Amino acid sequence: MWKIDKDQCKGCELCIAVCKNEALKPGKERNSKGYLVPEHISKICISCMMCDLICPDMAITVTREKEKCEKS
Amino acid sequence: MNPLAEKYLRKEALPTIFCPGCGHGSVLNATIRMIDKIGIEDFLFVSGIGCSSWLPVFIKADVIHSLHGRSIAVATGLKLARPEKKIVVFNGDGDCLAIGGNHLIHAARRNLDITVVTLNNYIYGMTGGQMSPGTPTGGKTKTSPYGNNEKPFDAVTLAIGAGATFVARETAASPVKITKTLTKAVAHNGFSFVEVMSQCPTQAGRNIFGKAAPSDLFNILKENAVSKKGAELTSSQFRTGVLHHDEKKTAFRTVNELLKTEA
Amino acid sequence: MNMQTRPKAIVIQGNQACVEGALLAGCTFFAGYPITPATEVAEVMAEKMPNTNAVFIQMEDELASMNALIGASWGGAKAMTATSGPGYSLMQEAIGYAAITETPCVIINVMRGGPSTGQPTMTSQQDVYQAKYGSHGDYEPIVLVPSSAQEALDLTIRAFNLSEKYLVPVSVLTDEVVGHTRERVVIPDAPDVYNRIAPPEGIDYKPFKGVDELGGVPYRGGFGEGHNICVDGQTHDGIGMRIGHLMEPSGNLVKRIMDKINNNIDDISDYELKCTEDAEVIVLSYGSTARVALRSVIDAREKGIKAGLIKLKTLFPFPDEMIREETNKAVRILVPECNAGKICNEVQRVVNIEVESLPKFGGAMHVPAEILSAIERS
Numbered sequence: 001m002w003k004i005d006k007d008q009c010k011g012c013e014l015c016i017a018v019c020k021n022e023a024l025k026p027g028k029e030r031n032s033k034g035y036l037v038p039e040h041i042s043k044i045c046i047s048c049m050m051c052d053l054i055c056p057d058m059a060i061t062v063t064r065e066k067e068k069c070e071k072s
Numbered sequence: 073m074n075p076l077a078e079k080y081l082r083k084e085a086l087p088t089i090f091c092p093g094c095g096h097g098s099v100l101n102a103t104i105r106m107i108d109k110i111g112i113e114d115f116l117f118v119s120g121i122g123c124s125s126w127l128p129v130f131i132k133a134d135v136i137h138s139l140h141g142r143s144i145a146v147a148t149g150l151k152l153a154r155p156e157k158k159i160v161v162f163n164g165d166g167d168c169l170a171i172g173g174n175h176l177i178h179a180a181r182r183n184l185d186i187t188v189v190t191l192n193n194y195i196y197g198m199t200g201g202q203m204s205p206g207t208p209t210g211g212k213t214k215t216s217p218y219g220n221n222e223k224p225f226d227a228v229t230l231a232i233g234a235g236a237t238f239v240a241r242e243t244a245a246s247p248v249k250i251t252k253t254l255t256k257a258v259a260h261n262g263f264s265f266v267e268v269m270s271q272c273p274t275q276a277g278r279n280i281f282g283k284a285a286p287s288d289l290f291n292i293l294k295e296n297a298v299s300k301k302g303a304e305l306t307s308s309q310f311r312t313g314v315l316h317h318d319e320k321k322t323a324f325r326t327v328n329e330l331l332k333t334e335a
Numbered sequence: 336m337n338m339q340t341r342p343k344a345i346v347i348q349g350n351q352a353c354v355e356g357a358l359l360a361g362c363t364f365f366a367g368y369p370i371t372p373a374t375e376v377a378e379v380m381a382e383k384m385p386n387t388n389a390v391f392i393q394m395e396d397e398l399a400s401m402n403a404l405i406g407a408s409w410g411g412a413k414a415m416t417a418t419s420g421p422g423y424s425l426m427q428e429a430i431g432y433a434a435i436t437e438t439p440c441v442i443i444n445v446m447r448g449g450p451s452t453g454q455p456t457m458t459s460q461q462d463v464y465q466a467k468y469g470s471h472g473d474y475e476p477i478v479l480v481p482s483s484a485q486e487a488l489d490l491t492i493r494a495f496n497l498s499e500k501y502l503v504p505v506s507v508l509t510d511e512v513v514g515h516t517r518e519r520v521v522i523p524d525a526p527d528v529y530n531r532i533a534p535p536e537g538i539d540y541k542p543f544k545g546v547d548e549l550g551g552v553p554y555r556g557g558f559g560e561g562h563n564i565c566v567d568g569q570t571h572d573g574i575g576m577r578i579g580h581l582m583e584p585s586g587n588l589v590k591r592i593m594d595k596i597n598n599n600i601d602d603i604s605d606y607e608l609k610c611t612e613d614a615e616v617i618v619l620s621y622g623s624t625a626r627v628a629l630r631s632v633i634d635a636r637e638k639g640i641k642a643g644l645i646k647l648k649t650l651f652p653f654p655d656e657m658i659r660e661e662t663n664k665a666v667r668i669l670v671p672e673c674n675a676g677k678i679c680n681e682v683q684r685v686v687n688i689e690v691e692s693l694p695k696f697g698g699a700m701h702v703p704a705e706i707l708s709a710i711e712r713s
Contacts, residue, residue: 005073008086012093012273017287035092053247056090056097058077058104082563085576116559118406121568129565129577134558136409137567139432142402145394149403152390153364153410154559178395326392327385 001063002040002047008059011035015051015060024051080104080112082132089126093286095244095270095293096191100127102250103160103189107131109255116157118147120172123198123272124164124191141171144179147186152326158187158258165192165206169225173205180234180263184324187257187264190227191244193272194280201275208308211280231265232316237323238264239316243293244271246312253314262323269293269310343522349487349513350375350417352520353443354383356491357415359526362441363389364412366403368396368422371455372511373445376417397422401429404440408433409558409566413495413530417443420453420462423469430504431470432568434592437502437543437553439531441494444506445514446622448698457698458511460622460673466506467651473589475596477505477603478651480621484518490605490648496529497603501595502552508650510673512623512700531555534562541573542566543588551595596652604657605648610636614643616710617665619658619682621647624671624701631706642710650678655685662686669693669709671701 009031016024016038023045027037052062073081081104090097107115112133119125121140128135138146147161168176168190179186195213196202202215203222210219231239238260240253250268257264271277271289278284281292297312298305305311325333347355353376357365365384367377377393384391390412394400397418404414418426423444433440446462448454453461466478477497481487487509494505534540534554542564545551558564565575570585578584596603609632611617616635620628625646635642645661647654662668668690670679676692683690693709695701 008073008077010087010092012286014093014098014286014290017290033087052074053101053105054098054245055074055101056092056094057087058074058081058097058101061074082565082576113561129567132563134560134562134564135566136406137565137569138402138405139428139568142398142429145399145402146406148392148394148399149364149366149406149408149412149414150410151406152392152403153407153412157559174395175399178399326390327381328388328390331385 001065002042002045003061004037004040005059006031006037007033008057009035009037010057011037012056013038014054014056018050018054020048020050021046076104076108080107080132081130085130088130090123091274093271093273094123095193095272096123096127098244098247099191099250099268099270100130102247103127103254104131105251106254106258110258114158116150116154116159117162118143118150118159119162120164120167122164122167122196123193124162125167127162127191141167142175143167144172144175144188148179148184151184151186160258161186161188163188163190165190165194166196166204169205169227176231177234180231180236180265182324183235183237183262183321185261185263187266189254190265190267191270192227192267193270193276195272195276197272197275201279207280213279227267228315235263236265236316237262237318237321238314240314241267241269241310241312243269243297243312245290245293246297256314260317262321269297342524344519345522346517347484347520348375348515348517349481349484349509350445350515351379352484352487353417353491353507353509354379355520355522356488357441357495358383358387358389359523360413360492360495361528361530362413362415362495364404364407364414365389365391365416366394366400366407366414367416367418368394368400370419370422372447372514373417373419373443375514376443376445397425398429401426401442405429405433405438408438408440411556411558413439413499415441415443417445419445419447420449421451423462423465427465427469430476431472431474433504434470434474434476435568435570436566437555437592438504439498439502439555440504441491441498442504442506443491444508446508446510454698456511458623458673458700459698460510460624462508463650463674463677466508473593475503475593475652477501477503477596477649478508479505479605480508480648480650481513482622482625482646483513484516484520486648487513488520488522492526493605496527499529499531500552501599502531502555503596508622510623533557543571543575544573545591545595550599551591600652600654603649603652604654606654606657607646607648608661609644609646611643611645611661613641615641615666616669617643617645617662617667618669618671618706618710619645619647620671621650621678624673627701627703628671628706630703631710634703634707635710640710653681658682658685667691669706671695671706673700
């Protein structure tokens, strides 16, 4: 499962840069501080956690779900 | 918010003061994961002044956010008063290598059992982008408008030369490696020094590298990090990984401890 | 008095007396750097401390020494350093940090001639303003001035007690003469020792919030015990979070750290009066100069001149009220001091008559005859 705390996001897009599967793309929605929050495409996400690990604001949480891993 | 952030960060201090895409945030993220493995009650943190030194202020722990350049000196006093604690110092390239260089080499010489994490972002960020001992030769900054006419410090070689017994370098682009290396560094009995090369989109990015996108700077860090032993380096490249580890050298002991051992 | 109860008296120099005082006061951490004429403090500390449970470390410079004190003090130690002019200059930034973070620590400054390298082996009292104003910004340090080896011991104990009570850096300004004169010193058996007040259990501990019952001084301690204390040199709120961008709370913090000293001047102040009740000529002095001044006042009395002495042992906070009261009948006030006339200005600030400065330069001390002739001049 992929979650983002929109208000913690500063729109730096490092998560997009580390995503090997292109499951993240630049967002169109702005958060309360005016930053563009990235969009997540859940069907191609493999929960590799790179975005969670790199996020400078610890806004992203990736929880690995077994069945999802098996599918991918 | 990430559950680890929930658990270990001071919510009242968030968001961090770091600019969007600052590598220091990723280092904070990686540090939290190291702390989570070991247990936060073992740690005390000390930092100096500069962007880097805000890092531990966001951690829900006991922290001394000290003076510019003096973090290692403060940590020395703290360690001697609280030897049972793991002391981790965060400072920057200017803080640790310019104004605080003397304390770095002497703490390394003593082999004092503390960990120093120097976040090298090539520039003085907080004051608006002036050249630092981390700025590459030729790098244009606000105080080197014609290009830096000096050579940067190789902090790792400096620390090894001064007597540090665990020396490593990582980049903010490799958070998993930072967590692993920091875990080893705090476990090491003696002076451990970890230089983390970090991207500064606001100052170093625009001025030195001509790029402001965090992802571009992130890729530059990745291209310049060489972890393969013995590989040839270009002028912009640097070695990463654990570069020196000497477990035989005894860590600093107070005279009190020496007298007790003799008796 | 039998031998058992007679207090121990030894002949030591002032620098060693500082060490004896520090250890009696419970000093557990010393960080220093060699400098003339203060080096003996570090030397004796290095010898004595490891045999107690106290830690001695020689740091790489005075910047490191003073900053190590801050780390050690937050670690729970009672910390001290000793230095002289050039080293004292280097320590000033960290003294300001100790002031705003309310970190107790003691600095012995054995004054020598300045400015700069000046006169390393000669005495002076040139650092009195530096002790008060040396670091940037508004703060109120406590400054004590012993005039003898005995007072070096007594006031070092007092320095620790005041530092622990008010959570401020306390400077003990001795000078080359006090530091190096060997004389009889009575070592007290068990002097009164004050320790910082730890937060009572169960309270919402805010390490930077003044406590009314403690005279506006916060509780102190508990670092590393799960309170999540953030010690910050930027203006901060009660829990240590930065408020440098906020005007009112920042101003309140700075006012509080000054008020906790200024509202307790009577407690902090320490002085001796000699023949001031009917004195027409008052000599105000401090440190080693006060011993010369005492001789001159006694000599003047023998000549029938109504002279009196105010000897300050606490130099700052400056005892404005006491000086105003003790000098209100005086016709003349003389201030001999081994500098260009610094404390003379402070006295002038609080009295209505013109204060006469008796400055001294070049490392020399006043001799009784010259202060006496100044008293006789009318």
